[in-house]
Amino acid sequence: xxxxxxxxxxxxxxxxGLFAVHAIILWADLGLxxxxxxxxxxxxxxxxxxxAYLLITIVATLxxxxxxxxxxxxxxSTKALLAQMDTRMNNIESGQKIQQQNLESLQARxxxxxxxxxxxRKDVSKAFSKQEELLKQAQEDLAKKFDVELTxxxxxxxxxxxxxxxxxxxxxxxxxxxxxxxxADAKSELAGQLARLESFMDxxxxxxxxxxxxxxxxxxxxxDIKSKIDRLELEFVGPKPQLSSQNNxxxxxxxxxxxxxxxxxxxxxxxxDLVTSDPALIxxxxxxxxxxxxxxxxxxQLAMIPGIKEKELLLLEEAGVTNRKELxxxxxxxxxxxxxxxxxxxxAEGKMTEEDKPTVEAIDSWIRFAKT
Numbered sequence: 001x002x003x004x005x006x007x008x009x010x011x012x013x014x015x016x017g018l019f020a021v022h023a024i025i026l027w028a029d030l031g032l033x034x035x036x037x038x039x040x041x042x043x044x045x046x047x048x049x050x051x052a053y054l055l056i057t058i059v060a061t062l063x064x065x066x067x068x069x070x071x072x073x074x075x076x077s078t079k080a081l082l083a084q085m086d087t088r089m090n091n092i093e094s095g096q097k098i099q100q101q102n103l104e105s106l107q108a109r110x111x112x113x114x115x116x117x118x119x120x121r122k123d124v125s126k127a128f129s130k131q132e133e134l135l136k137q138a139q140e141d142l143a144k145k146f147d148v149e150l151t152x153x154x155x156x157x158x159x160x161x162x163x164x165x166x167x168x169x170x171x172x173x174x175x176x177x178x179x180x181x182x183x184a185d186a187k188s189e190l191a192g193q194l195a196r197l198e199s200f201m202d203x204x205x206x207x208x209x210x211x212x213x214x215x216x217x218x219x220x221x222x223x224d225i226k227s228k229i230d231r232l233e234l235e236f237v238g239p240k241p242q243l244s245s246q247n248n249x250x251x252x253x254x255x256x257x258x259x260x261x262x263x264x265x266x267x268x269x270x271x272x273d274l275v276t277s278d279p280a281l282i283x284x285x286x287x288x289x290x291x292x293x294x295x296x297x298x299x300x301q302l303a304m305i306p307g308i309k310e311k312e313l314l315l316l317e318e319a320g321v322t323n324r325k326e327l328x329x330x331x332x333x334x335x336x337x338x339x340x341x342x343x344x345x346x347x348a349e350g351k352m353t354e355e356d357k358p359t360v361e362a363i364d365s366w367i368r369f370a371k372t
Contacts, residue, residue: 006071013064020061023054239307239365243300245272252300253313262286275300298323305369311356312366318342328370335367336360 026036032051243251249269250260266285268274275297283290301324302313319338321327339358346352 006068006075009064009068009071013061013068016057016061016064020054020057023050023057026050027054241304241306242309242313243271243303245270245275245304247271249274252296252303253310254296254299259288262288271300271304275304295322298326302327305366307362307365307369311352312358312362315339315342315358324370327367330367332360332364332367336363339363 023036026034027050030036030050032049032054034050035047036050036053037047247270248260249255249263249271250257252271252274255263263269263274263282263286266282268277268282277297279290279293279297282288282293299313299317299322302308302316302321305324305327308316316322316327316339319335319342321330321335336358343352343354343357346356347354
């Protein structure tokens with residue numbers, strides 16, 4: 001029944017809202033001062049001002065909405081929840097009573113256990129007291145017995161210590177005499193050995209000084225002979241080339257096993273064969289580029305010039321001199337400047353040392369040999 005009432009009030013609230021919306025529309029159309037004439041049965045008409053119609057519909061809408069809301073809130077009130085809470089509280093109270101009874105029973109049991117423990121404590125305390133008395137008596141008896149035995153042991157030990165001390169004194173006196181005698185003998189023998197050793201060391205040092213002077217003299221003579229031989233070699237023999245025409249083709253820097261195999265396949269087996277062959281023909285038969293062949297021929301030509309070693313060959317290539325003809329056209333001083341700059345850069349990088357820098361005289365000899 002309550003639900004039906006809520007539905008009816010809600011329906012009337014909806015109708016009243018529709019009339020209120022109609023009144024607002026009339027207000028917008030006719031204004032508040034206009035007159036609304038609703039249609040009644042049997043052709044009866046009644047003029048109602050728009051403002052009155054609007055006020056009546058708004059009041060009716062609010063009234064029906066208020067009644068619906070009140071009914072709905074009353075329907076959804078907390079009475080049922082309160083009833084459930086009362087039921088739960090009753091259940092909780094009954095549970096608490098049961099727990100209280102259990103707690104009281106447990107307390108009674110604990111009290112009985114405490115009584116038993118107190119009784120046991122008293123019994124144990126009595127037993128401990130009795131044992132403590134017995135232990136004290138036993139300790140007193142042991143102390144008395146120990147004192148008696150300790151006195152006897154002390155007397156015996158003191159007698160033994162006295163006897164041993166007398167024996168130790170006699171032994172120490174004998175050992176002191178023997179040690180003093182042996183020490184005097186050892187000192188005299190050691191003094192004689194040191195004197196003989198000093199004499200031997202003096203003679204040995206004298207021989208060493210003479211030997212050192214002789215060795216220094218021989219070293220100076222050998223150094224003089226070596227310098228003379230070097231000058232004679234430079235004067236009569238002259239510098240040797242790194243390569244000759246009879247060297248194997250693989251002795252040229254840059255020609256490895258694979259390239260040497262290709263060159264040998266076309267009949268080029270020595271350095272002389274390489275430098276006297278047409279680079280275009282070699283390139284056509286081996287597949288090696290003509291530019292590479294010319295570079296290898298130039299290296300071989302420079303390596304055949306006396307005095308040019310592996311490091312000097314690298315310096316010449318860095319300076320732009322790649323064959324014998326280009327070297328012959330160089331000025332020794334200008335080429336020396338270029339090589340000095342290259343060596344300086346290599347020294348900074350740790351690739352060479354200052355001793356590896358060729359002299360102007362050496363560069364001039366390379367150029368003269370290249371021209372001949």
